[in-house]
Amino acid sequence: MKTAVFSARRYDKTMLAQANDGVGHALLFIEERLTVQTASQAAGCMAVCVFVNDTVDAAVLEILARQGTRLVATRSTGYNHIDAAAARRLGIEVVRVTDYSPNSVAEFAVGLLLAVNRKIARASVRTREGNFDLDGLMGFDLHGKTVGVIGTGKIGLIFARIMAGFGCTLVGHDLYPTQAFEALGGRYLGVDELLACSDVVSLHCPLLDATHHIVDAAALARVKRGCVLINTSRGGLVDTDAVVQALKTGQLGGLAIDVYEQEASLFFQDLSSTIILDDVIQRLVSFPNVIVTGHQAFFTVEAIGQIMRTTIDSISAFERGEALVNRIPG
Numbered sequence: 477m478k479t480a481v482f483s484a485r486r487y488d489k490t491m492l493a494q495a496n497d498g499v500g501h502a503l504l505f506i507e508e509r510l511t512v513q514t515a516s517q518a519a520g521c522m523a524v525c526v527f528v529n530d531t532v533d534a535a536v537l538e539i540l541a542r543q544g545t546r547l548v549a550t551r552s553t554g555y556n557h558i559d560a561a562a563a564r565r566l567g568i569e570v571v572r573v574t575d576y577s578p579n580s581v582a583e584f585a586v587g588l589l590l591a592v593n594r595k596i597a598r599a600s601v602r603t604r605e606g607n608f609d610l611d612g613l614m615g616f617d618l619h620g621k622t623v624g625v626i627g628t629g630k631i632g633l634i635f636a637r638i639m640a641g642f643g644c645t646l647v648g649h650d651l652y653p654t655q656a657f658e659a660l661g662g663r664y665l666g667v668d669e670l671l672a673c674s675d676v677v678s679l680h681c682p683l684l685d686a687t688h689h690i691v692d693a694a695a696l697a698r699v700k701r702g703c704v705l706i707n708t709s710r711g712g713l714v715d716t717d718a719v720v721q722a723l724k725t726g727q728l729g730g731l732a733i734d735v736y737e738q739e740a741s742l743f744f745q746d747l748s749s750t751i752i753l754d755d756v757i758q759r760l761v762s763f764p765n766v767i768v769t770g771h772q773a774f775f776t777v778e779a780i781g782q783i784m785r786t787t788i789d790s791i792s793a794f795e796r797g798e799a800l801v802n803r804i805p806g
């Protein structure tokens with residue numbers, strides 16, 4: 477099936493082509509993001525394959541539908557970038573990748589926590605310059621600390637399991653509590669109680685209307701002073717301006733994010749030779765107790781391989797008229 481693949485980086489091309497080996501879909505790789513301006517490049521493509529920062533709103537979907545697209549396949553778990561109701565109205569099916577190595581994201585969240593708490597990135601920059609001074613590099617033991625997990629689904633549960641291994645006390649918040657989390661010794665709390673007692677808070681819930689800015693100024697006023705916040709889920713869960721204020725006052729003791737509210741115009745590109753116009757991200761990276769990575773938590777050989785295989789399988793199933801197991805309801 478002729479498929480336009482937007483936001484195609486080198487690794488997308490290589491690994492999607494590998495997954496397509498012997499299957500034979502005609503893949504048209506497009507490096508630009510999908511937007512109203514670039515949608516015409518998918519003309520004549522029955523399927524369109526997108527990633528998290530592509531714009532798949534009603535306006536874009538209308539163009540795609542007019543051009544003959546009948547399937548949108550996102551190479552991600554999250555689908556907050558897709559107007560699924562508009563797609564359904566226009567007769568376009570939407571599929572995602574429900575299951576791919578949740579370990580990739582959970583392990584990265586732990587890595588971010590260690591890096592920000594123990595100042596590993598700062599220390600590495602120092603030693604490269606021949607500075608072996610320890611001043612400013614002191615962290616705290618994770619053992620015995622309370623870790624709050626918001627969203628104890630696939631990724632949150634693995635993150636919690638790893639933190640249990642560090643000897644942390646686990647508290648969680650989820651609309652659907654699980655025995656698996658409680659079996660780790662985790663205790664479910666309301667979100668306010670969780671914020672008030674946690675030394676570390678890690679976000680693992682999806683971005684929905686109900687979770688937009690779940691960490692806002694009011695929530696930050698409730699956190700235990702000096703709390704470290706980790707976000708590997710979606711940027712919109714956090715009110716970034718409020719976080720900057722909380723970092724300035726010391727209410728927030730550290731921040732490590734792999735996702736950022738305004739990441740669409742920044743992430744997955746090399747902007748090192750340009751003037752970055754986003755003052756908020758520039759302010760964030762200027763803090764010594766902040767680490768920002770560019771949405772790479774999923775980026776392991778295992779996860780990407782699975783994402784590409786599932787995407788190709790979904791396109792094949794659609795072509796054969798079979799039920800779409802990873803279909804997003806409209």
Ligand code: NAD
Binds near residue numbers: 681683735
């Ligand atoms: P999941 O569906 O298994 O778990 C999400 C959990 O959040 C569920 O248990 C759900 O009940 C819970 N939840 C929903 N609404 C909630 C609310 N209002 N308050 C508290 N909890 C709520 O999903 P997952 O596979 O664990 O992925 C979690 C998120 O991680 C995804 O939605 C995605 O945004 C993000 N993600 C990020 C990356 C990355 O590379 N940074 C990669 C994959 C996924």
